Amino acid sequence: MHQHNHHSHIMKKGLMLAGFTFSFLAAATAQQVKYTVGNNNWDADSLGNHRAVVTFNGTDKVARVVIPWRRRDEHPELKRIIIQDAQTQKKITNVKTLVLNREQGDICFEPASGKGNYYIYYLPYKNEGRSNYPRGVYLTPEQTADNNWLQSVTATIKPNAIVKELEAVDAFNTFYPMEVIATVAEQQQLLLKHPAAGYLVFPEDRQFPIKMTDDLPQRWIQKGPSQAFAGEADKGEYYTFQLGVYARNEMKDVQISFADLTSTTGKTIPAAQLNCINTNGTTYDAQPFANKVNVAAGKIQAMWCGIDVPQTATPGTYKGIVTIKAADMPAMPVRLTLTVTNKLAVNSGFNEPWKQTRLKWLNSTLAQDNAVIAPYTALELKDSVISLLGRKVGINKDGFPAQIQTFFTPEMTSLSTQAKNIFTEPVHFHFTSAATGKDLKWESQGWQITSKDAGKISWKAINTTAGLQMEVNASLEFDGFIDYTVKVTALDEVGLKEITMHLPFDKGAAKYMMGLNQKGGVRPEKIDWKWDVKSKNQDGAWIGDVNAGLQFTLRDENYVRPLNTNFYLQKPLLLPTSWGNGDKGGITIGEKGKAILVNSYSGERTMHKGDVLYYNFHLIITPFHPVNTDFQWATRFYHKYNNLDSIKATGATVVNIHHGNEINPWINYPFIEWKKMKDYIDVAHSKGLKVKIYNTVRELSDHAWETFPLRSLGHEVYSPGKGGGFSWLQEHVGKDYIAAWFVPEFKDAAIINSGMNRWHNYYVEGMNWLVQNVGIDGIYLDDVAFDRITMKRIKRVLTQDGHPGIIDLHSANQYNKTDGFINSGMLYMEHFPYLNRLWFGEYFDYENNDPDFFLTEVSGIPFGLMGEMLQDGGNQWRGMVYGMTNRMPWTENSDPRPIWKVWDDFGMQGTKMIGYWVDNNPVKTNNPLVPATIYKKDGAVLISLASWAKEDTTIKLSIDWKALGIDPAKAVITAPDIRNFQQGQVFDKDAAIPVAKNKGWLLIIR
Structure with missing residues (x-):
């Protein structure tokens, strides 16, 4: 039994488990009460986790017993008692309760089999709600006794049955000794x-x-x-x-x-x-x-x-x-x-x-050093320009970015010598005087470096104007994350009509957008957005093209990371005092002169002498690195705990071990069955397979050894909440928590973590321990409830000593009410530099979204990543336009193996991916709703076509043969036979190719 090993080591000093006895002298009665644990020898889901074993030796028609149960739950009188005849297992209906309180139960019943044992179950419940989010509801008292029998029960009957033992269904459920209350x-x-x-x-x-x-x-x-x-x-x-x-x-x-x-x-x-x-x-x-x-x-x-x-x-x-x-x-x-x-x-x-x-x-401070993580390179500062992998940041004398440039090819497969500007002019603030209606003129003394190492450069600048001082503290890290703390102090009383920050995007770096109520796709001409923190987890946006972009988020000094994944409304964003300014703040985006101007405004206000406002913001420069297509073709995930030989036979190379199975039973706590996990991983390695495990922070199994020490920290590690959930939580944690995911098979009940706290230090150390002692090859993240600081530390410990440290991230679409209408890509962009693959994800509609949505929100390509499809297996024709399949053995109807076979037969390793989004793609179609992406190598090309047209259509290819390096006179266009995908055939070079609605082709030209 899994439940047993949780406590098997700690019970020493006269405390033994699994059928052994705990005993002490009960003060309420002269008898000895034993506390024992069973081996799941009754159905707890209908009878509850606790019973008194009562022995009746009399000859009366009524048995009376006083049970000194010393219960920690409130209001035992409101909960049902179920009595069973131990000999026949039958329920006894003639029952009368005289006293039910927390200290004792005084109960009369009809001993149907005469002398012998009877079981009195005293916390029976039933589970309501979803199986993975159960509500344990305790049964209320019921009247089952026959009236004549009830009348025969008088107060003159003396207790004539004794309590043999108080038994918990298993060791994990016992109340002894720390939950047996004093009277x-x-x-x-x-x-x-x-x-x-x-x-x-x-x-x-x-x-x-x-x-x-x-x-x-x-x-x-x-x-x-x-x-x-x-x-x-x-x-x-x-x-x-x-x-x-x-x-x-x-x-x-x-x-x-x-x-x-x-x-x-x-x-x-x-x-x-x-x-x-x-x-x-x-x-x-x-x-x-x-x-x-x-x-x-x-x-x-x-x-x-x-x-x-x-x-x-x-x-x-x-x-x-x-x-x-x-x-x-x-x-x-x-x-x-x-x-x-x-x-x-x-x-x-x-x-x-x-x-x-x-x-x-x-x-712990493990892996807190800001050491550069591969594939990133050390920052280089020259004059006022900082260079990092594929990007440059120029700093203006006021401390704000003068320009940001990226150096990636449009294909995203390599770095370029060609700079692409993100801005048309420097980033700047406008403080407009209420008195004159004119902008205040700021003076700047220039900026100074405050600290500098390979992974992070920090600087500060002081800017002044009439009555105001602006202290700018900023830093740039090796992954392209820029943090700005902008502290504005009033030296006198200053009336302001408006305070705005301008991000003047170059049109070439502002084609797409996500955030601020926009799903990922082509940026609308105009955005007019207002803060709404109560219901929307929105404080910024990403704007960009495939090979150049920027995420901006607006914060103040009181920023706290909200809960995500179904729980946003329980702990939403705090409105930033500066940017929000009550209901006056907002963001407009639209064309202004040469720029696409992001205008973050905060409205009218008066600053009194000594007032301080923080106009903080983050910028993240995308993409992070070139796309690693060879990793995509070679790394094939099998997402299930299964027999290793059968996994190997599928052609998969990496096994993802979710939780809720024999080697990883407890959610986000892979430390109890770790020996089984290590044995499995050792065998996998001997077969050339890698193994990653599910392990994150957001919720934590109730089986964690540290559950109660963590509870002693108040709300630091666990969120406040209204309690409830599975019976174990109600009986042992009591109240003030949020019940999270539950696995019925293991009775694993999790509790929601509170956000950013010291459990993240434990998490980093735990990962380090797993790498060193269990040999994990990486982790599978199922949504993320920590920030980039923890992510960097995790990546460092996972990749130490040459370990592969592969991280893939699954996200269920967060663009809905319970998640506060945030795009998964927006929410997790700060983590993208450290991921190897995206799996976005559940509730993404692969049939009814346009190509720009897939490109920006699902594929990962504008960020240097690649992805896989999840919901219902995705759409395999559309997926291949972005180099995506689904993963084994996720859904019946969409097995990726036929496409993997095409990759192997064609020889995808070393090919160059040129997406439909690249202007000079050598292969184009004559219908924009049927885009083409190619995978090109010497003398051959694989063309992926997918249709977003409303009905069946036909298309023609226009091919730049010279760019492909193929002689058209000798070229043949073949559609290989692919099971459940297409029937094999050959097309003429100028043929009209029929494309079925929502489908497409994989064509090979040699």
């Missing part, structure tokens, strides 16, 4: 024993993560609060422990401070080696992290602490003091004793994650 009486006694304390501290071992925040566990009543904790760690281990803080009165700003740990022989583990993840650390972008922890009265907070034991530590016993302090409350010292063994921990203990060793990863 109200026990809690009151505890407080009477410690009358003066504003808070109590319960140090707790790492193997018992604190799970409840509203209830004390009974375990703490038995142990009592303490100001001492002892543990044992190996040399080099990251050793974690918890300080459970129970706030009797409200606590503000809880801080944990550490002193050196010292041994009897005078050796020390310095205080700097100790930390508390709840209050301090390092952010995902390598900044210092500090968090204020407040604990409301009556609540419990787990403070997770870590000791980074040096590898060189001398074995022995170390002692020191950990101090807990809250504002206006007395500090409390906790004596810490750590015994360091003579053993050297393997890999800091990271290979035993059930010991919570990987919490260290939350503060």
